[in-house]
Amino acid sequence: MTLIDYSLYLVTDRKLLPPGKDYFESLxxxxxxxxxxxxxxxKDTDTAEFLDIALRSKDLCDRYKVPLIVNDRLDIALAVQADGLHVGQRDMPVSVARKLLPANTIIGVSCNNLQEIEKAIQDGADYVGIGAVWATTTKDLDKPVIGxxxxxxxxxxxxxxxxxxxxIGGIKSQNLLRTLHGSVSPNNHxxxxxxxxxxxxxxxIPEQAAARLSELISSFKRSGCIHKALSVSSDYSVTTVIDGVVDLLNCxxxxxxLIHQITNNVVIxxxxxxxxxxxxxxxxxxxxxxxxDLAKIHGALLVNIGTLVPTAYEGMMAAGTFANARRKPVVFDPVGVGASEFRKKAVGGLLNTWQSSVIKGNAAELAALAGSNEVQSKGVDSVGSGFxxxxxxxxxxARKERKHSISSSxxxxxxxxxxxxxxxxxxVAVLENGHELLSKMTGSGCISGSCIASYCAAAMSKAQMAEEDQGKMVxxxxFLGAIGGILALTISAELAAVRDDVKGPGTFFPALIxxxxxxxxxxxxxxxxxQIL
Ligand code: TPS
Known part of the structure; x- marks a missing residue:
């Protein structure tokens, strides 16, 4: 089969043409x-007219050496010798279409969930159209937006x-890079x-619209290579980690x-x-x-959903997006995500919109995030010891949440x-410092987010210095940032707890500071x- 370039796939809809715009001119x-x-x-065109449009479109596409796919109508695909057929879940099954179409015809199918992907694999589809990734008004959606x-x-x-x-679904030039960077499997697929x-x-001006998208796709393809070539060293030992953390402390x-924090009213x-x-x-x-404006000047962003009010949510959405665009670390604390459907939805929305460099949570929060029912939660605290x-x-x-991230690999x-x-x-780093008094005050988890964000800001600023020296992306x-932040808090807690002036949780907090x-x-x-494992 000839090699198909799927980079920028136009699906037509004449209803969307601006008034007075001719379809063939637009194409x-x-x-x-x-x-x-x-x-x-x-969708609502008589066969004779559809055939005419398809024939003329095929001529145009042939001139530009671009393959033409027909949506749904196998008869039209056959009649115009189209390069392929695209079917939806309620159209003709891929396996039947395969038998009816000439060999080497491309067959694609729309998929919204894993069962539909499974079926596409079994039926031998050539490609899948996954969506809707974002909300769209172009098509009536009867299935969820998947992010x-x-x-x-x-x-x-x-x-x-x-x-x-x-x-597919709601893809625009504004969210295209986010879509490409975010849509990736743990194995970098x-x-x-x-x-x-x-x-x-x-x-x-469809020529401009297409050219803008095409340029963004090329820049993504270039950056994908950079990320692979420059992933952070995986040779960590206890010595290199401690040296690195000390370096970050000094930095x-x-x-x-400047650490921008959108956090919990309880612990601001x-x-x-x-x-x-x-x-x-x-x-x-x-x-x-x-x-x-803040994304231009801060060193890292902390987003903590502890007291999630709608205006703060809007701020979180925007702050993460701007931080990603400027390659600033984003530390995310999904406080109590397992406690309510509302929080779960909000966290899904945030993680679908921007990429975090670090996600921090207790056992219940991470279990909820990963869809595991090994740990129960009560309010914002876990019940039991964990996994x-x-x-x-x-x-x-960590593998599952890995993205083609802009701020880290x-x-x-x-x-x-x-x-x-x-x-x-x-x-995996296993850290055993800490003191039980930390769990007797409110917000110690939230404070650890502030510590991690501070150390991640230092790690990013070191990378920027190296970048200036070497003239290439670093x-x-x-990983060091997160370890550094946790060690700073847990070691300070151990020292605070044994001070003579500390009598309990009330005097512990000032001593911790x-x-x-x-x-x-x-x-x-x-x-x-x-320990490093
Ligand atoms: C390759 N589909 C899903 S969402 C949507 C369509 C037509 C509308 C997007 O419009 N995958 C492929 N072809 C298809 N026809 C579908 C899926 C079905 P907009 O970009 O304006 O949001």
Whole structure:
């Protein structure tokens, strides 16, 4: 079979043409703009007219050497000798179409869930159109919008097959990079392309619309190679990790990065104080209108959904998007995600919209995130100690949440508890520092998010310095950032708890702030209890 380029797949819909715009003119302009494959989609057109449109479209596509696919109508596909047929779930089954069409005809099918992907594999489809990835008004959707994480799950099922995949539904130039970077399986299986209807068909200048999308796709393909070539070292040992953490401690103190925190009303003051004590600078801002400006100046963003009100949610959506665009680390704390459907939906929305560099949660939160029922939750706390095999669990979640991330090559996951487990999808750090008084005050988990964000900001700023030296892209070491933040808090807690002036949880907190500000390289080297697996 000839090699098909699925990069920019135009699906037509004449109803969306701007008033006065001729369909064939629009199609030719989009071909000039760089669409690589075209599907003729006519839902309410008589056969004779459909045939005429398909024939003339085929001529045009042939001139630009672009394959033509017919939607749904096998008879029209046969009549115009189309390169392929696209079917929906209620159209003719792929296996039947295969028997009726000439050999080498491409057959694609729309898929919305894993069962439909499974069936497409069994039936021998050549490609799948996965969606709707975002909301769209072009088609009446009778199935859920799946987001980039939904696409990622389906790509994972396609790992090892030769079936190609495009995403479709609500794809615009504004969300195209996010769609491409986010839609990836744990094994880095990415999309072969994207399909669009309204973004091109609805344009007065379709050539420009197509060219803009095509340029973004090329830039994604280039950056994909960069990410693979520059992934962070996976040769960690206890010594290199401690040296790295000490280096980050000094960097936080010297550079005092600005840490933008959208956090919990319960702990705003504590988190801001802990951030200052570490040597960084907090800014606690939630309003959507200032997120773009803040992303230009902060060193890292912390998003904590502890008290999730609608205005803060809007701010979180925007802050993460702007942070990603500027390659700033994003630390995400999905507080109590298992506690309510509302939180679960909100977390899905956020994780589908931007990429986190670090996700931190207790056993119940990470279980809810991963869809595991091994751990129960009560409010925002876990019940029981956690997972049978926390090391494998945390490694698997890190793999699952890994994206073609713009700020780092992986998503680091922190499973917090009496023992903390941190993974980048390959390595797992097991940290045994801490004190039970931490669990007797509110917000110690939230504060650990502030500490991680401060250390991740330092890790990213080191990467930027290296980048300036070497003149090439360098990825920030978020694994070290997460370890550094957790060690800072847990070691300071141990020291605070044994001070003479500490009598219990009330006096513990001010002592903890003191110890965070007194933390030194020597203390970290002497006290860190860490294993790297
Ligand atoms: C390759 N489909 C799913 S969403 C949508 C369509 C037509 C509308 C998107 O419009 N995959 C392929 N071809 C198809 N026809 C479908 C899926 C079905 P917009 O880009 O304007 O949001």
């Amino acid at each position: 030719e302009q989009s071909l000039r703009g760089g669409v690589t494959i075209v599907q003729i989609r006519e 980039v994480r939904g696409v990622g799950e389906m790509l994972q099922r396609l790992d090892g097959t030769s079936i190609k995949a495009v995403a 990415a999309l072969d392309g994207v399909a669009v209807v309204s973004e091109i068909m609805g344009s007065l 936080v103190r010297e550079r005092s990065p 003051a504590q988190s801001a104080n802990a951030t200052i004590a570490l040597g960084a600078s907090p800014i606690m801002a939630t309003t959507v209108q200032e997120m773009e 049978k095999d926390p090391v494998s669990f945390v490694r698997n979640v 992986c998503c680091v996951v922190v499973l917090s508890g009496k023992i903390d487990y941190i993974s980048d999808g390959t390595n 990825i920030g070491d978020m 003191d110890e965070l500000s007194l933390l030194s390289s020597r203390i970290i080297r002497e006290r860190a209890r860490i």
